[in-house]
Amino acid sequence: MEPLIVVLVALVGLRLLAMREQRARIALLGEHLAHHQIEQLMESVVQGSLRALGESESERQASIWSMLQATQTELAEQVGALALAFSKVAEPDARISKLPLALPFATRWWPAICVDARKLISLHAHALRDAAQGAPDASPKSRAFTFMAELFLFQHTCHWFCRSQVVASARLLARHQTAYTQVLASVAAPTRQAYRALMA
Numbered sequence: 001m002e003p004l005i006v007v008l009v010a011l012v013g014l015r016l017l018a019m020r021e022q023r024a025r026i027a028l029l030g031e032h033l034a035h036h037q038i039e040q041l042m043e044s045v046v047q048g049s050l051r052a053l054g055e056s057e058s059e060r061q062a063s064i065w066s067m068l069q070a071t072q073t074e075l076a077e078q079v080g081a082l083a084l085a086f087s088k089v090a091e092p093d094a095r096i097s098k099l100p101l102a103l104p105f106a107t108r109w110w111p112a113i114c115v116d117a118r119k120l121i122s123l124h125a126h127a128l129r130d131a132a133q134g135a136p137d138a139s140p141k142s143r144a145f146t147f148m149a150e151l152f153l154f155q156h157t158c159h160w161f162c163r164s165q166v167v168a169s170a171r172l173l174a175r176h177q178t179a180y181t182q183v184l185a186s187v188a189a190p191t192r193q194a195y196r197a198l199m200a
Contacts, residue, residue, distance in 0.1 A: 021104055026162045028093065032085050041075040042151060046176075049144045065140035069132070072147055076128040079154065083125035087118050094118045096157075098199065102164040115198050117161045123198065124154035127191040149186035152176055153195070156183065 033039065045068060052064035086094070095107035095114035107114050127150045134143035152172060159168035169180040184192060 022102060022163055028089070029086075029158060029162055032082055035085070036078045036082055038075065038078050038082065041071060041078065042155065044071050045075060045151060046148065049148055052144065053141070062140070065144065068144065072128075072132040075151075076125070076132040079121070079128050080125040083118075083122045086121050089118060091116065091118075096120070096161050098165070100164065100166045102167075117157065119198055120157045120195075121154075123191065123194050124150065124157060127188060128154065130190075131188065145186065146188055149183050150188070150191060152178060152183045153187055153191070156180060 048064060048068045048071065052061050052068065055061040055064060092108065092111075094117040095111060096117050097103065097106040097110075098113050098115060099106055128147070131143070131147040131150045134146075138146075156168045156172050159171050172178060172180055172183065184195070187195075
């Protein structure tokens with residue numbers, strides 16, 4: 001019975017350490033997000049896109065797409081400002097463990113299995129800026145679809161930084177009914193290539 005108790009105590013200890021580390025990460029990212037309206041703008045883009053897709057009148061739909069363009073541009077600019085501010089975070093504090101589950105001190109002891117959140121957020125900022133501009137020949141619906149995919153991938157990175165890959169993917173599925181693999185397949189090709197290079 002004693003070995004079982006030791007294992008249980010060790011597991012509880014690891015969980016408590018992981019939770020403390022996650023609280024520190026949430027506070028770090030939250031401190032940077034507090035200077036922006038990124039979450040509110042994200043909600044506006046998602047809701048506006050869904051409203052436009054559900055609109056039957058073409059003129060009304062075009063009007064919504066037009067209004068969304070300004071919101072997308074503002075959101076991309078704010079994520080760019082976040083990336084610039086977050087680039088000043090110390091490298092050890094910006095590491096994200098590639099392990100599926102949170103393991104205490106993995107980012108400190110095992111940097112080889114980590115990715116730099118500063119680089120990921122910078123990648124998302126550039127991707128969102130490009131998506132907001134959109135391809136000249138793309139339809140408003142296609143541009144919105146790409147922008148939302150880029151947005152969901154950015155959100156996934158934020159949740160991954162704060163919690164773990166498994167939690168980030170579960171939240172993505174719960175909030176947007178979209179799988180992580182589906183989002184990655186839906187972003188622009190340059191984003192996908194650069195993202196996979198960072199994750200390699």
